[in-house]
Amino acid sequence: MTLKELHFFYKLSENPQVTQVANELNISQSAISLAIKSLENSLNEQLFDRIGKKLILNEKGKYFKEKTLLHYLALMDAQTIFQENKLAGNIKIASSRTISNYIMPNIYYDFLTKYKDVKLDISTINSSKIIDKILKSQLDIGLIEVDTQNSSLIKEKLCDDELIVVTSDNNHPKIAFIDAIKKRWILRETGSGTREIFINCIGEISKELDIFMQLQDFEEIKKIVLNNPDTVTAISKIIVEEELKEKKLFQIKLKNLELKREFYLVYHKEKTKNLLFETLIEFLKNRFKEFYLP
Numbered sequence: 001m002t003l004k005e006l007h008f009f010y011k012l013s014e015n016p017q018v019t020q021v022a023n024e025l026n027i028s029q030s031a032i033s034l035a036i037k038s039l040e041n042s043l044n045e046q047l048f049d050r051i052g053k054k055l056i057l058n059e060k061g062k063y064f065k066e067k068t069l070l071h072y073l074a075l076m077d078a079q080t081i082f083q084e085n086k087l088a089g090n091i092k093i094a095s096s097r098t099i100s101n102y103i104m105p106n107i108y109y110d111f112l113t114k115y116k117d118v119k120l121d122i123s124t125i126n127s128s129k130i131i132d133k134i135l136k137s138q139l140d141i142g143l144i145e146v147d148t149q150n151s152s153l154i155k156e157k158l159c160d161d162e163l164i165v166v167t168s169d170n171n172h173p174k175i176a177f178i179d180a181i182k183k184r185w186i187l188r189e190t191g192s193g194t195r196e197i198f199i200n201c202i203g204e205i206s207k208e209l210d211i212f213m214q215l216q217d218f219e220e221i222k223k224i225v226l227n228n229p230d231t232v233t234a235i236s237k238i239i240v241e242e243e244l245k246e247k248k249l250f251q252i253k254l255k256n257l258e259l260k261r262e263f264y265l266v267y268h269k270e271k272t273k274n275l276l277f278e279t280l281i282e283f284l285k286n287r288f289k290e291f292y293l294p
Helices: 002-015 018-025 029-043 059-084 097-102 103-113 127-135 194-208 218-227 243-247 275-291
Strands: 048-051 055-059 090-096 117-122 139-146 152-167 184-188 209-214 231-236 259-268
Touching: 002 018, 002 029, 002 059, 018 029, 029 194, 055 059, 090 097, 090 127, 090 275, 097 103, 097 117, 097 139, 097 194, 097 218, 103 117, 103 275, 117 127, 127 139, 127 152, 127 259, 139 275, 152 194, 152 275, 184 218, 194 231, 194 259, 209 218, 218 231, 259 275
Parallel strands: 090 117, 090 139, 184 209, 184 231
Antiparallel strands: 048 055, 139 259, 152 231, 152 259
16 A cells, blocks of 8 residues: 555545546556555455446445545645755754853754744753764764764864863962962863863873862852852853953963863764754854854
């Protein structure tokens, strides 16, 4: 049983004139007859009475039509849904915490407002877990804070970001070598992009730091540093812009050291690039450019 056979069946149920139906569909009468015969054979029932050149729906045919027409129409709707609206579907997307909490909320909102038939399955996890889930085909798109050279991934740069060292101690020197900062360090957990970039940048010096606490949430880290002048953290500048302006936190510029990083968009190289996927990719890249315009 095929959709084409069913299509011919419903046409003939409305018009028993095989010649007229064949002309309407621009096919031969024999093609229609063969299709109807195939449908009847698959059901092991005769659906039409053959009267002259007409195919008249019989009792079995009427019953079959009654039971199947709505399902057929639903199947036809499903067949055409993406022809009518190719920007419809579900996408699984995850961002690392810096990106997710401080950049993405408005981007998600604006995209869903513009494309009302799209659903985004949004999650916030650290960069290493995002990479792992994309490799396992559990995510469609990832936004990460670390570089990756995995040959199974497509990686596109979104923008540059800067990590800075901050404290609530206004009396601390505003410029210092990192190993001269004798405070308790409050850092992100292992696996986070922020921590990985920081540790890689300072190298062996990391073994000399007093890493007092490791937390998952930036707001928790900020709260501790704000309330305890004996603490310090390395954090993305975008996260503490307000506290710096209000002089609640103070940057300690590092001598001979810059904590630079890049934000990346990643997806599996075997990922199907349909119109919805490509539209979201371009939307993300354009919005990150706007966000980081000087």
